[in-house]
Structure formats: C-alpha cells, structure tokens
Amino acid sequence: MKKNGLLTVALAALLSATLAAAPAAAKPSAPIPARAGLELARAAAAAWASDARLVYVENDEDVDADGGAARWDYLYVSSSTGRARAWSVRDGRIAAAENVEMAFDAPPLPEGWIDSGVALAAADREAGRAFRKGTQGRLSSMLLMRGAFDEKDPDRATWTLVYTAPGAPSLWVVVDAAEGKVRRTWRG
Amino acid sequence: MRANRLLSVLASLAALGAAMPAAGAGEPTVDAPAEVRVQRVKPDRPKLPMLRFLSANRDYLRAELDRLRVKRVDVGGDAAAIDPRFLRYGDMIAAARAAGDSAAAADLAREGRDLYASVTQLGSLEEELDGLDRALDAQRERLAALQSDYAGHQRTSLVVVLSGWPGGDDPGAVTISMEDGTRQSVSLTAEQREALRAGGAVQVMQRLVEPRDQLLAVSFGVADAPGWLELDPARNRLNLLRFDLARLAAGDAASVAATTWVLDDRTP
Numbered sequence: 278m279k280k281n282g283l284l285t286v287a288l289a290a291l292l293s294a295t296l297a298a299a300p301a302a303a304k305p306s307a308p309i310p311a312r313a314g315l316e317l318a319r320a321a322a323a324a325w326a327s328d329a330r331l332v333y334v335e336n337d338e339d340v341d342a343d344g345g346a347a348r349w350d351y352l353y354v355s356s357s358t359g360r361a362r363a364w365s366v367r368d369g370r371i372a373a374a375e376n377v378e379m380a381f382d383a384p385p386l387p388e389g390w391i392d393s394g395v396a397l398a399a400a401d402r403e404a405g406r407a408f409r410k411g412t413q414g415r416l417s418s419m420l421l422m423r424g425a426f427d428e429k430d431p432d433r434a435t436w437t438l439v440y441t442a443p444g445a446p447s448l449w450v451v452v453d454a455a456e457g458k459v460r461r462t463w464r465g
Numbered sequence: 466m467r468a469n470r471l472l473s474v475l476a477s478l479a480a481l482g483a484a485m486p487a488a489g490a491g492e493p494t495v496d497a498p499a500e501v502r503v504q505r506v507k508p509d510r511p512k513l514p515m516l517r518f519l520s521a522n523r524d525y526l527r528a529e530l531d532r533l534r535v536k537r538v539d540v541g542g543d544a545a546a547i548d549p550r551f552l553r554y555g556d557m558i559a560a561a562r563a564a565g566d567s568a569a570a571a572d573l574a575r576e577g578r579d580l581y582a583s584v585t586q587l588g589s590l591e592e593e594l595d596g597l598d599r600a601l602d603a604q605r606e607r608l609a610a611l612q613s614d615y616a617g618h619q620r621t622s623l624v625v626v627l628s629g630w631p632g633g634d635d636p637g638a639v640t641i642s643m644e645d646g647t648r649q650s651v652s653l654t655a656e657q658r659e660a661l662r663a664g665g666a667v668q669v670m671q672r673l674v675e676p677r678d679q680l681l682a683v684s685f686g687v688a689d690a691p692g693w694l695e696l697d698p699a700r701n702r703l704n705l706l707r708f709d710l711a712r713l714a715a716g717d718a719a720s721v722a723a724t725t726w727v728l729d730d731r732t733p
Binding site: 317325348362363365370371372376377379422426431 | 518526621646674676701
C-alpha cells in the first residue's frame, strides 16, 4: 500500500517535470497591435542601417477583432545603401528577417500613426462590419504605408484593410493613419 | 522487489526531468557564459513567409507609387516678381548681426570697466554671475532631457574577442558574415599576434547587431571554409563572443571553441 503511494508520488513528479520541460513552441502566440512590435523592429533596423526608415507594415497572421495579430512585418529602407530589409515580430521577439530584393520606393512613414486596433474599429464602423455580416467574409490583410490608395492626398499615411469573402469581390477600406477617418472604400 | 526497482527508475527519471533546463535557460547571462557550437555545415533553419500581401500585390502597389513620381508638365517659365517677404529676410539677418555686434561691443565695454570701482558694480557683477548660474541650470535641464530621450536608444552590440594561439599556421585574419549580407574582416596586427601568443585576449571587432536569434559565419584566413554558429544576442546589452584559437586547425574554422556572454554593465 505504502509502495503504491510512493509510486504515485514518483509518477506525479515525473509528469510535472516532463510538462515543465515541454517546449514552449506548442503555445499559440498572443495577438499584439501593430505598434507593439515597432520598437523591436526599429532596434533591429538601427543595427542594420543608421538611416533606416520604416516604409511599410503588414500583418502576417490573422487579425483579431481588436486589431491584433500574432505576427507583424515591418519593412525598412536605407536611402544611403538603396537596400530594404524586413523584420517579423512575434511573441516579443524577432521571428524572422529578410532582405527584400524587389524595388519598393515607398516614402517613409511619419511618426505617430494610429494603431491597428483604432484603424480596424474605424473601418468596421464604416463598412467592414456590414460586409462581414452580409457575405460571411473576414478581414484578411491590414497594411500601413504612404503614397498609395489615397488619390486625393497620396502623401498621407494610410491603413488599408482588405476584407475578403468567398465568391464576392473584396472590400477595401482606406483609413487615414493620422486622424483615424475612413477616406475611401471600394469593392474589387 | 520489481515495484521497488520501478520506483527507483521513476524517481531517477523524475530527478533528471527536474534537473533539465527549461527552454531558453541555456542562454548566456552576465554570470554564466555559454558555449557556442561552431558547425562545419550551415544549419538548416526554417524560414517563415513574410510580406505576403506585398509580394502578391507588388505590381499594383508599385503602380500606385509611380503616380507620385515627378512628371514633366508644360508651364510658362517666365520670371515672376520676388515675394517681398523674401527680401525682408536679408534685412532681418542684417539686424540680427547688428544686434550681435552690439552685444559684443557691450562685452568689450564691460571688460574695460574697473569692476571693483564701487560696491554697486560688484553687485552688478553678482547679478551677472547669478544669471550665468541660471543659464547653466537651464542647460543642465536640457541635457538631462536629452539624456532621458536617448536612454532608450538601442545598443544591442556584439564584441568579438580572440584568445589562444594555434600551434600551426597563423590565422591571419578573422571574418564575420551576418545574415543581412554584411561582412566584416579584420587582419591581426603584429601586436595582437604577440598578445595572443603570450596568452592574452584581443578585441577584434565591435558592431551593432539585430536583437534576434541569428546565424553567423566565421572564417580565419582568406582560404578557410567558414564555420557556422547560431547566436541570440541579449537585447540592449553588450554581448561578447570569444573564439579560442588554440585548437584552430588550418582550413577548418569549425575547429575553434566559441563562448558567449553578456557584459555586466549594471550600475552597482
């Protein structure tokens, strides 16, 4: 009887030790807003090039209802070297980095852009929520850049949200990244 | 009896499991240097897909950006009247210079005065000194604000240190290649060689590095095949990487022993 008790204790100890040593990779990554990874990406970019400027941000995992994604990509360019490099931030660490060989002459993003959650709330209010409800669609991409999508004032930085649905044209919503107002929507 | 043996095995396994380090516990700290394995074959590291939307839509985005480019337009090139405000800028600069001259003249006059002629003048001097103190205080505040702003400035950096001396060939130079494509090569000077032969250590490079798990290639001498090592430098810290050349074999960078640790720069 006593042996059985000791056996149970030993088994429990073995199980707990095994669980403690289990790799953390199985744990799903927590969604974060786009700005949460910015500081880390900026630190990496500063090590890469002293004149590195952020030109583009994109989600690389699904965006949740609060505008968070488990992984965000940050693209920087260096005008002195003419090169571009991107860093992907997940779980408070840089999960990937790569040199971007394609030519991409986007102007630098200004400081103070609104976070992904604010942009998503604005886009949802304007058109996104209705689109999702009517088509069973979802938000597939969020990207932040300057110089595109806003014909009237291309110099402004904008968040562009792309909602997709099976068998229906996608919904594009452009949100001003400074004021948080929707500037354009279209289907296509 | 059999239960006893099983119990003993399970207890040993449990003790072993408890002694196993948790994920990441093998990382170097200020108090515990960690060995780094230098490999002959480049490790195969999984690559995460990045910038998927940009890659899929790059032509469209490029076309959007092209619309921002400067285009030639036909407009008249006739001269126009100069804005009078621009003309006034010259006067303003002249007035500013004149004010500077007046201040300089006042300085000269003050220098020429006999400052100790009367108690009144001494009082005036004291007031001036108080003013300077106030100016210095204000300057200190500005410097403190600047220091505060830059305190968060990243400085994840890597210092490469060599120690030991191989019995055979002179290593000549050390070359470190980073994942971003940058490559830094340093030739050993006569003094550095002498220091290594005498059992010392020499710092051969220091640079900023990305604060992430990354792959480095190292080679010694121009013809050597590189050795590969994985390094995860601590963020916002000075990370040291030491290569012990004592076991360096010609043509085999992977034969060196490597150690990494984090410099303890905490304020005591």
